[in-house]
Amino acid sequence: MEKLGVEPEEEAGRDEEEDAAKAMDRAEAGEAGCSRDVHGQVVPEGGSSSRVIVHVDLDCFYAQVEMISNPELKGKPLGVQQKYLVVTCNYEARKLGVKKLMTVRDAKEKCPQLVLVNGEDLTRYREMSYKVTELLEEFSPVVERLGFDENFVDLTEMVEKRRQQLQSGELSALTVWGHVYNDQCIGYKTTKRLEALGIRSVHDLQTFSSKILEKELGISVAQRIQKLSFGEDNSPVTPSGPPQSFSEEDSFKKCSSEVEAKNKIEELLASLLNRVCQDGRKPHTIRLIIRRYSPENHCSRESRQCPIPSHVIQKLGTGNYDVMTPMVDILMKLFRNMVNVKMPFHLTLLSVCLCNLKALTTAKKGTIDYYLTPSLSTTSHSGKRSFKMKDTHVED
């Protein structure tokens, strides 16, 4: 793999500088080995919760993948385009005033020489993203993904082992540095609510009444963000493992007929089936998501989901059987469940999601797994499985 750049700033994740001092203390006490906390995560012995977590954040990730694919793009101002947006751009482009999530119009205005590549197909980005995660997993299996371009790696165990091998002279030469968070965190909605309370900075949040904050935001969010405001984050690094869902979406100005929708849904599903086939696991639930046109409320979506019939699941890996037809059929029933096709409609997004992924277990007869695996057991409970109420029933 060619090299991918990592952002120069941010490098230490959740725990910050305190760690270094504690690690050194324990080094001099000559303690050995690690234990595991309630989450099963490695912590150094001695009861402290000091950890070593590396945060790897890839720089303008999509743009880098494009420059690796086509080296002629290197050195030119490059933007990655999805629909009307430049979703990311390389540093040449940033120097010339292009910003992330700028419209193509604004970007071209700022920077007429800007080279644009289409980045609506995430396949190569996704593949490269998992290559990076897999590389990091060689250092420690405890790698948590955040989006396609960020990984948190819990290196506590590795660092402890290395430290035990060092001579005392070498230890004192160890220098560790940390990073203090900037003044910004929290999501859009919460930001608005905090603003209403007069909280604009981290310091504001640190000194704000816990009780009032809990009443405003709920105890969970309140306690979480107030601890974060002091740089405290005890949340474990949760290994992401393989994805829990596969989805493909397409946005557009207008979709107002059933055939139009069906064509788009077929495209989305075809790509998904390729992906799920490569993954090897089988999805047991399918979901259709739509966004209706509305001048104001742009982020609201509606969805319907249902179980995938077991006979369809079985045919999934095997390329021969036509699995498209029954699945498109199901999706169109979900579609008509949300959209009254006898009335005019205007959609701006369609998305198909395959989730509830299950590994094909090599369950042996007579074991618990055997009877819990829908496709294997032929006993009375297998034929009619009780669906969750949330799943909308579609007749076969």
Place this chain on the structure above:
DNA sequence: TGGGGTTAT
């Protein structure tokens, strides 16, 4: 304003 993903309610 894109095309993904996750967890909580």
Place this chain on the structure above:
DNA sequence: ATAACCC
């Protein structure tokens, strides 16, 4: 099923 969060 939706809402909120992350990128």
